[in-house]
Amino acid sequence: MTSSGSFLYPMLDAPERDASALLADLARSAQAKAMESTTVRTTTMTSQAAGLDRAAEAMAAAFSAGGRLFCFGNGGSATDAAGLAALFASPSTGRSLPARSLVADSSVLTALANDIGVDVIFARQLIAHAQPGDIALGLSTSGGSVNVLKAFAEARRRGLLTVGLAGYRGGAMGTSSDLEHCLAVDAQSVHRTQEAQSALAYALWERVQERLEHEEIR
Amino acid sequence: MTVTHPAATSQPVADDGLPEGLADGLAAASLVLARRLHAGGTLWCASPSWPHHAQHVAVEFVHPVIVGKPALPAVALPTHELTANARANVRPGDVLVVIGAADDPVVRDLVRRAPAWDLVTLWVGAGTPPAAGAADHVLWLPEDEMAAHDGRFILLYHLLWELAHVCLEHGGVLEPEPECDGPVCITCSDEGRLVEVVRSSGSTARVRSGDGLEDVDLSLVGPAGPYDLLVVHAGMAITRLGAP
Numbered sequence: 001m002t003s004s005g006s007f008l009y010p011m012l013d014a015p016e017r018d019a020s021a022l023l024a025d026l027a028r029s030a031q032a033k034a035m036e037s038t039t040v041r042t043t044t045m046t047s048q049a050a051g052l053d054r055a056a057e058a059m060a061a062a063f064s065a066g067g068r069l070f071c072f073g074n075g076g077s078a079t080d081a082a083g084l085a086a087l088f089a090s091p092s093t094g095r096s097l098p099a100r101s102l103v104a105d106s107s108v109l110t111a112l113a114n115d116i117g118v119d120v121i122f123a124r125q126l127i128a129h130a131q132p133g134d135i136a137l138g139l140s141t142s143g144g145s146v147n148v149l150k151a152f153a154e155a156r157r158r159g160l161l162t163v164g165l166a167g168y169r170g171g172a173m174g175t176s177s178d179l180e181h182c183l184a185v186d187a188q189s190v191h192r193t194q195e196a197q198s199a200l201a202y203a204l205w206e207r208v209q210e211r212l213e214h215e216e217i218r
Numbered sequence: 219m220t221v222t223h224p225a226a227t228s229q230p231v232a233d234d235g236l237p238e239g240l241a242d243g244l245a246a247a248s249l250v251l252a253r254r255l256h257a258g259g260t261l262w263c264a265s266p267s268w269p270h271h272a273q274h275v276a277v278e279f280v281h282p283v284i285v286g287k288p289a290l291p292a293v294a295l296p297t298h299e300l301t302a303n304a305r306a307n308v309r310p311g312d313v314l315v316v317i318g319a320a321d322d323p324v325v326r327d328l329v330r331r332a333p334a335w336d337l338v339t340l341w342v343g344a345g346t347p348p349a350a351g352a353a354d355h356v357l358w359l360p361e362d363e364m365a366a367h368d369g370r371f372i373l374l375y376h377l378l379w380e381l382a383h384v385c386l387e388h389g390g391v392l393e394p395e396p397e398c399d400g401p402v403c404i405t406c407s408d409e410g411r412l413v414e415v416v417r418s419s420g421s422t423a424r425v426r427s428g429d430g431l432e433d434v435d436l437s438l439v440g441p442a443g444p445y446d447l448l449v450v451h452a453g454m455a456i457t458r459l460g461a462p
């Protein structure tokens with residue numbers, strides 16, 4: 001029998017065995033995937049090092065001038081956006097910075113999605129809240145989420161700094177003129193991409209913290 | 219890719235793979251999770267400190283990124299009144315995954331009560347690990363809290379999802395292990411079952427256990443109130459669990 005999981009775990013495309021054999025296969029697969037994750041995260045951090053520094057520099061300058069950070073994304077990227085906003089706003093060590101997630105309020109999200117459409121769930125929130133000098137940071141593992149791209153377009157119109165974390169070598173985000181800083185992961189798997197995006201997000205936070213360490217923020 | 223089994227060295231494989239024992243732990247946890255989901259259970263996800271992690275686990279299972287994978291019931295518990303929400307919603311045979319530090323009081327309380335609700339518990343975290351046996355499956359990274367932010371926690375629950383789906387495609391392993399095959403068996407001998415008090419009256423309490431509701435005798439432990447945790451043997455409460 002060919003299992004539909006054979007593309008994930010080809011070695012398991014075999015007749016049914018007892019659980020101990022399966023468990024050994026699963027453990028080997030987990031170890032291999034963990035190593036792949038480390039490789040993708042390390043490669044990404046190296047290839048994006050210069051872009052990270054530039055993005056962090058611009059974000060630190062925006063925070064110094066009183067800017068606020070808005071994070072957004074869909075699905076797993078929505079949770080990563082929420083995590084990143086929480087890290088900036090209430091880190092266990094370091095400076096708290098004004099940051100929040102545009103996926104936090106289900107009333108706002110469902111109102112916009114129901115009344116207008118899912119494409120505008122982030123852009124319309126920026127229209128309501130954003131000021132010139134604020135920061136729009138969106139995540140998309142495909143690099144092509146329409147509502148994320150629309151939010152960047154709105155953000156640019158309003159004079160925000162735009163920063164994107166994308167998979168698929170950037171996808172549509174990589175070539176969008178609305179995006180000033182696009183940090184991209186080059187991986188086939190959505191899961192490995194998300195893990196590397198999270199590493200990039202953390203590195204951004206670290207670099208911003210370093211740059212603002214001795215700075216007074218009005 | 220050549221995979222060096224971590225058991226070959228006494229050092230944790232921190233730089234390029236999973237630390238020793240964690241791959242086996244993930245495999246065992248995934249099989250239990252797959253068995254319970256296969257039997258109709260729900261995966262409940264809780265993370266008081268990092269609620270986005272609980273939501274991320276849930277969305278992986280409910281809306282898989284790989285087309286064709288079945289949607290499975292997983293729910294992120296709200297952080298407000300987390301334990302009360304869990305108590306109200308979980309059913310015997312469900313699974314609870316918690317993501318949090320070993321000293322997180324809400325997580326500790328939750329995993330402590332889980333056996334009375336017949337939940338299998340998975341505890342994901344980093345840094346100083348919880349005491350042995352604190353949860354059924356402790357999936358722990360040796361590094362500091364940074365793991366919560368830089369993608370390594372995400373890797374752990376991505377692996378849990380991936381491995382659970384592999385198990386679900388192997389129907390032969392999904393039936394639960396036989397629980398008892400002899401005349402004497404700790405599991406069946408009613409020895410030291412954890413229960414949670416629902417209400418009490420005099421020397422009797424109505425309690426919740428993995429088997430449902432039952433009445434137990436409080437003569438040995440004295441008065442008990444709602445949500446107290448008791449250990450019961452043969453209908454008699456024999457000890458009371460203190461604060462975690």
